[in-house]
Amino acid sequence: MSIVDKQTLADLNVTNSRYKDMVDFFDCTVTLGGRDMLYSYFLKPLSSKLEIESRQHLILFMQKVEISDLLDKYMMQDLEQYLSLPQEPYSSSRATYYLEMVSTNFLSLDFKKREILIKRSIHEIAKITDGLAIFLASAKSEGHSLAILKEYRKHVDCVLEDIDRDEFKQLLNNKFSKELMIKYDYLFRNIKRNAIREIFDVLYHLDALFSVAKSIKGKNLVFPQIEEKTGGEDMITIRGA
Incomplete structure (x- = not known):
């Protein structure tokens, strides 16, 4: 993997705020995290033939599936806010939970909004986790054994x-x-916080890849040929198809 500086990206019109750039050309992402992930693909392009072809195969696979039900811009913003709430000690019962919340004025509007956010977020995290599990299981059953999946x-x-x-x-x-x-509030925000952030990243990757897949399919684009040069796996030549 290489890292391209922002000036080079702008000069190549990969990212250029003054004109419609290459990121915009491929950007059909739904979530903010998905767009950031797509941008990172250009900022840190792959330089190994094996990795490039693996991503190409994954993009081709994404052309055949539908993941729109898993993607919701505003829901993901709420979930990111939820995971950013401060970690708290575990309350074994409803009574101790409210006793611990007394100092935060649990009858206030802010507390009620917070509780609504927590309950909704627990449900949405369960939905995302289950949806990803079903999606990845279906990919495996269809013979897609890509390492990234x-x-x-x-x-x-x-x-x-x-x-x-x-x-x-x-x-x-x-x-x-x-x-x-x-x-589950304690479990998700404390014990499994990092694991849940990882599946958010998975979702953002899929959002970015699905975006590229839709753009390629809609614009009838084809992948270039990748030829490996002598001198190491990071030495490649890209030719038009």
Whole structure:
């Protein structure tokens, strides 16, 4: 992987705010994180033939699938806000939960908004995790064994590890008790915070790749040929198809 400085990117019209640039050409992303991920592909282009062809295969696969149900710009902003809430000690019951919240004036409007954010976020994180698990399982069943998809699956499995399936179904159905809300709020924001951030990154990667796939398909583009040069795996030549 190489790193290209911003001036070079602007000179090549890859990122140039004055004109319609190459990022805009491929940008059909839904989430802000997806757009940032797409930008990072240009800022840090791959330089290995194997990695480039692997990404090309993944983009071709993304042309055949639909992940729009997993992508919601404003929901992801709320979830990022949720994960940014300060970590808190675990409350074993509803009573101790509210006792610990007394100092924050739990009858205030801000507290009620916070509780709504927490409950909705727990449900949405469960939906995203389940949706990604289903998507990656379907990719595997269709014979797509790309290494990157396996890595994505590991991140999803890390979130699902040690989670009770019956409780998880309640989270998915958005019908869970205050006790479960307290339990999974602590679990998601404390124990599994980093793992959940990883699946957010997976979602942003898929958003960026899906965006490129739609652009290529809609504009009838083809991938260039990649030829490896002698001198190491990071020495490549790109030719028009």
